[in-house]
Amino acid sequence: MIAILLRRLQSRPSASADDQVLGRCERGALTAALALGSAMNKQTIAIAVGPARREDRVLAMALRGGASRAVRVSDEGLEDLDYLGLAQVLAATIKWVGASIVLCGDRSEEEGTGAVGPAVAELIGAAHLTSIASIKSESNGARTMLLVERVAGGTRERFRIEAPVVLCMRPPLVRPRTGTGDTTEELTRTPRNAPSSIEELDLGRLGLEARAIGHRRGTAGRLRPVRGPRRAAVASSAADLIRRLRADHLVPPARVDEEAS
Amino acid sequence: MHIEADGERPSAAALSALGDARRIASSLGAVVYAVVIVPGFDQGRRSYSRLPTIPPVIGGGSTPKPSRAPSATIAPSSPSSPDDTADGNPDVPDELIEELGKGGADKVVLVAAPIALDEPPVWATIGAALAGACEELRPALVVFAATAVGADIAPRLAARLGAAFAAHCVVETGPRGEVVFSRKVYGGGFRRRLALDDLDRAAVVTVPPGHAPARGGSDAEILMFELGAKRDARVERVGGDERDPTADGLALEQARVIVTGGAGVAASAWPLLEKLAAALGGEVGATRAACERGLAPAAREIGLGARYVAPVLYVVCGASGSAGHLGAVSPDAEIVAIDRDPEAPIFRAASYGLIGSIEDVVPKLLAELGAS
Ligand SMILES: Cc1cc2nc3c(=O)[nH]c(=O)nc-3n(C[C@H](O)[C@H](O)[C@H](O)COP(=O)(O)OP(=O)(O)OC[C@H]3O[C@@H](n4cnc5c(N)ncnc54)[C@H](O)[C@@H]3O)c2cc1C
Ligand SMILES: Nc1ncnc2c1ncn2[C@@H]1O[C@H](COP(=O)(O)O)[C@@H](O)[C@H]1O
Numbered sequence: 001m002i003a004i005l006l007r008r009l010q011s012r013p014s015a016s017a018d019d020q021v022l023g024r025c026e027r028g029a030l031t032a033a034l035a036l037g038s039a040m041n042k043q044t045i046a047i048a049v050g051p052a053r054r055e056d057r058v059l060a061m062a063l064r065g066g067a068s069r070a071v072r073v074s075d076e077g078l079e080d081l082d083y084l085g086l087a088q089v090l091a092a093t094i095k096w097v098g099a100s101i102v103l104c105g106d107r108s109e110e111e112g113t114g115a116v117g118p119a120v121a122e123l124i125g126a127a128h129l130t131s132i133a134s135i136k137s138e139s140n141g142a143r144t145m146l147l148v149e150r151v152a153g154g155t156r157e158r159f160r161i162e163a164p165v166v167l168c169m170r171p172p173l174v175r176p177r178t179g180t181g182d183t184t185e186e187l188t189r190t191p192r193n194a195p196s197s198i199e200e201l202d203l204g205r206l207g208l209e210a211r212a213i214g215h216r217r218g219t220a221g222r223l224r225p226v227r228g229p230r231r232a233a234v235a236s237s238a239a240d241l242i243r244r245l246r247a248d249h250l251v252p253p254a255r256v257d258e259e260a261s
Numbered sequence: 262m263h264i265e266a267d268g269e270r271p272s273a274a275a276l277s278a279l280g281d282a283r284r285i286a287s288s289l290g291a292v293v294y295a296v297v298i299v300p301g302f303d304q305g306r307r308s309y310s311r312l313p314t315i316p317p318v319i320g321g322g323s324t325p326k327p328s329r330a331p332s333a334t335i336a337p338s339s340p341s342s343p344d345d346t347a348d349g350n351p352d353v354p355d356e357l358i359e360e361l362g363k364g365g366a367d368k369v370v371l372v373a374a375p376i377a378l379d380e381p382p383v384w385a386t387i388g389a390a391l392a393g394a395c396e397e398l399r400p401a402l403v404v405f406a407a408t409a410v411g412a413d414i415a416p417r418l419a420a421r422l423g424a425a426f427a428a429h430c431v432v433e434t435g436p437r438g439e440v441v442f443s444r445k446v447y448g449g450g451f452r453r454r455l456a457l458d459d460l461d462r463a464a465v466v467t468v469p470p471g472h473a474p475a476r477g478g479s480d481a482e483i484l485m486f487e488l489g490a491k492r493d494a495r496v497e498r499v500g501g502d503e504r505d506p507t508a509d510g511l512a513l514e515q516a517r518v519i520v521t522g523g524a525g526v527a528a529s530a531w532p533l534l535e536k537l538a539a540a541l542g543g544e545v546g547a548t549r550a551a552c553e554r555g556l557a558p559a560a561r562e563i564g565l566g567a568r569y570v571a572p573v574l575y576v577v578c579g580a581s582g583s584a585g586h587l588g589a590v591s592p593d594a595e596i597v598a599i600d601r602d603p604e605a606p607i608f609r610a611a612s613y614g615l616i617g618s619i620e621d622v623v624p625k626l627l628a629e630l631g632a633s
Contacts, residue, residue: 010447011447011448012447012450012451013447013451023566024566082425082426083416083419083420083426084419084420084423084426087420106412107412107428109448109565109566110446110447110448111446111447111453112428112429112444112446112565113416113426113427113428114412114416114428115416115419115420115426115428117416118384118413118416118417118420119416119417119419119420121417122417122420122421123420127385127493127495127496128384128385128413128417129383129385129413129496130383130409130412130413131409131412131413147499150381150383151505152381152409152410152412152413153381153408153409153410153511154504154505154508154511155381155502155503155504155505155508156502156503156504156505157381157498157502158498158499158500159496159497159498159499160496160497160499161495161496161497162495162496165495171566171567218459219425219455219460219462220425220453220455221427221442221443221444221453221454221455221456222453222454222455223446223451223452223453224451224452224453224454225450225451225452226445226449226450226451226452226584231608231609232596232598232608232609232610232611232612232613232614233612233613233614234603234608234613234614234615234616235613235614235615237615237625238615238622238625238626238628238629239625239629241597241613241615241626241629242626242629242630244613245574245597245613248595250573250574250595250597251541251574251630254631
């Protein structure tokens, strides 16, 4: 079983983005998981933690794209959890569905913490790697092995990794727009209504007590809107701009000045 | 903080993060431990020529007592006598120790990990050693540089420690003088602020490079930990590394000057930006909209969904100043905006502005710089 951790893109706290359903990393994870599932002939299950009004569109999209199952975990108070509280809920769900390969995004586009995947790996006792560009399966008797390519710090590294594993997918690079949607673009054009096949779980069904994760509230930091900005000092000409930048030592002095000094 | 070494020296990202760690520790009256992962203590000093990681750790107000003393070999040594192996002290890279001391470390902790010299430092190879060192030191805060290595290791270490975690954050001082980790989220429209004072647990943070390293520190004491850490045998590296064809964009993260083009730059005018960047000794970046138009390779994209940058001078040409783009530019950068629309929001984020079309204005700037 392959699990894919998905989360609806939010343009603001508690407001879903209308134009895009998934961030780039999550799109990468979904596409890679669906491809891996069909290559390995394994079931794929999309998992999202959050309210139905936010997450069902994502899960519907995963089902339409070919995911075998979709599970949403909704309960009170899940919104305020930090990365580790969220990871506790996800880890319990992964155990509940029995997945040994987990794909998620390197970082969500709005929170950008990049912590959920490694934290889930810690809690389920799996190996993990971040910044993954591609995944292939390799059969080795009864063992499930994956060959992964990691692109980080200017190099491409290859690893063979044994399940249980959490792989965090880097964002696919932006490509010039051609007008013809790729498969993930296609996937985003899903109906808003959730298909009835989305399974809904709460903490009780996962055997988690609200108390057990309660201490992970309020440790993600407080959200504050960014204050209105100031106004630039507008230069009257190109010469004026360069003169100001030179005066503030942001641009080196003119060569003639150097010669004169 | 996580820092990769560059030869026998700490990397620029490491020193920048160490500088942040020093400033925080000084404000708290705490001790800074620069934790260096080494491939073992029984090899000659040449074996340290490529050090995998140096994550500084900030302890409490005083030197913590190792919690499991027998498992740690704590051998204080002087950086001035690093080659003294006769008394059982290993060889240590003295330039590195010296530089970490000057850069703000009170103590340099060498931790043995089963990692080959040419191996990438990831959690699977060095995580157990790092977690072991944290168990010994019981830090209040662990600081990593926000690099690919930090992204792999820091969050898992945070989870292991049950710590609070904040990525890519700027260190600020709150109204009560408290240390606050702040970062832009939701496309730049919001900030998340995590105050160290509010926490009843340890914190792990990653900080973007580009800040001035701390200077004027003194000799650091050396500690050595041999904790018997094992690597994760489920993860095996296959073959050697290759250069990533998109690595070209990495230069942006180190650049002191960046000229970024947006959707308002015509394809025919893009070479002007390249000339301007060359004249200023900088690199060329692009917004997402510019990359989508095929004006620049994707590896050059700057933004919250792409690459974070921390230049001294950031020249923005024909980009509206969206939060998704500017949220990934260090607040310390001086922004210069060039846009033909006087009402473009970029003028509210910039310190300097020039109104005009790129085609007209940039050739004049090049002439002023003597580079036309
Ligand atoms: C969660 C999230 C993450 C995002 N991540 C990123 C990211 O990583 N990177 C990123 O770039 N964007 C990101 N975005 C998208 C971002 O919001 C903007 O859509 C994008 O940055 C706009 O690019 P732009 O400024 O180049 O284009 P525009 O907004 O179209 O601005 C073009 C500017 O050019 C000016 N102009 C036009 N012609 C000329 C001329 N001839 N001479 C001078 N000026 C001219 C116009 O006046 C205008 O100000 C993200 C968005 C979200 C919601
Ligand atoms: N609420 C959620 N439900 C399911 N998966 C999530 C959720 N939040 C984050 N993730 C996954 O974790 C990755 C990293 O998120 P983050 O740590 O917020 O940057 C995302 O790309 C998703 O794959």
